[in-house]
Amino acid sequence: MPKIDLSINLCNIKLANPTILASGILGTTKALLKRVVENGVGAVTIKSVSTEPREGHKNPTVITFEGGMLNAVGYSNPGVDAAAIEFASIEDVGAPVIASVIGTQKEDFVQVINRLSKSKFSAIEIPLSCPHTPGFGMLAEQGTPQATFDITSAVRKVTKLPLFVKISPNIPEICTVAKAAEDAGADAITAVNSMGPGMVINIEAQKPVLSFKVGGVTGDALRPIAIRCVYDIYKAVKIPIIGVGGISTGRHAIEMIMAGASAIGIGTGIYYRGIDVFKKVCEEMTQWMQENGFYSINSIVGIAHD
């Protein structure tokens, strides 16, 4: 029986398996990234970095509900100068590291990428899709086809690294946005960011729980939406897709890959199953592949399509 091989080649980056730590979950320090690598992940993404330090929103910033998680962290990060120090010898982490870069205008993205250029990141990801931080993403109209094209083009000019554009599940014309990113030179689409925003009200306090009142919805509730987004985008673009949203088991991962993802991101899954969710997902994928006669990830990508 052929050996099952979970390794993938994503835009010429070699990953031992298709799981990727999604941005904003545990990606704050090099030590935490290392810890995630020790738990079997294929690649990791750092918490998004902006030009200046940001405190983010006040607590409560992350809560859960029956169907998943609601967060409005508000892009807290130490700013690019401190991030450049934190992630200086990033190759020590032991797996490819993706730098997530944010900005309020395209010049910011360029500035952050330039200042991180001494670190050996394997790829750049630009989320144009956060639903709960004023000045960024959806609240700054960065997710329209035109803005996506403009920002991606500007970033494309300053980096040779593989460039991933992360998009929102909220937009009806999601394929047009993905296509705009591809046309502007993106090497992959990360789909999706959190959806909504949503709100949870504490009825005894008679107030919304999150301090920002609204927050992005992730986890189980997001999965069917993320699967559909990836399925649609797969038909619209030729570049690979990193499928993110509600994945916490091997079956979820296989489902996402069948929809068209070449790799899968995991965030909220860490809450559901612990920091070793990556190891668990890989074991479950391997077992499923064994039982169903698949030997490589490539042979599963997109097979749910007609």
Next chain:
Amino acid sequence: MIEQPIMVRIFDITKESPGVKTLFFKSKLNFEPGQFIMVWIPLLDEKPFTISYFQEELAGISVLKKGLFTNALHNMKKGDKLGIRGPYGRGFSIPKTLNSCVVGGGIGMASLATLTERLGNVTIVQGTKTASEIIYRERFKNMNICTEDGSIGFKGTTVDLFAELLKKQSFQRVYACGPEKMMYRIFELCNSRYIECEVSLDRYIKCGFGVCGQCDCSGQRICIDGPVFPSNELSNMKDFGKTLILKNGKRAYC
């Protein structure tokens, strides 16, 4: 579990010292000494506090007045509502029969209080800057007290007093909570004498359940892997006693 605050009414308030008040509320929390809860004041903020009293469905948090949030807690009245979620984190380990010592610096004593009760026969060291800041004097009658200005008890820090005690006796386990520099020195003293030590670390906490990465200390999440860490783990945590991470993710010295 659903990580959302549940509203509780303040049942009683006691003054522990000029700067510290304990707020009591009814709760059926399944709580272990050393764990913490996130306390929510709607529209204001949400911050971590140890449960410092826990008996028959009545729990309490002892709050040192520091900034905006703790001031707001001090201004609350009986019957006012607070949101709480948790308990979170890994607490202290409680072996059956060990000769142990708890060392509390300042409000750090709050984290050790329910542990002290659970351990029963235990040596207690509490230190503050000055006499009026000592808490729980009625609650723990035989404390070894020290103050930096010598206004009561031994004149010096908890580290000084603990080192004095070690000249006369030894312990199988030491538990410490207080300023990080203090905890680091207690940890070193214990290491040099092969005494097991557990400390409760303090970092800026956001989510409380291990996803946001804010409270990292050398790859350990204070909120879920800690806040209590034993010596063998502390030995591998380079940031312990040295650097912490501010709310905006920047590093600062402890």
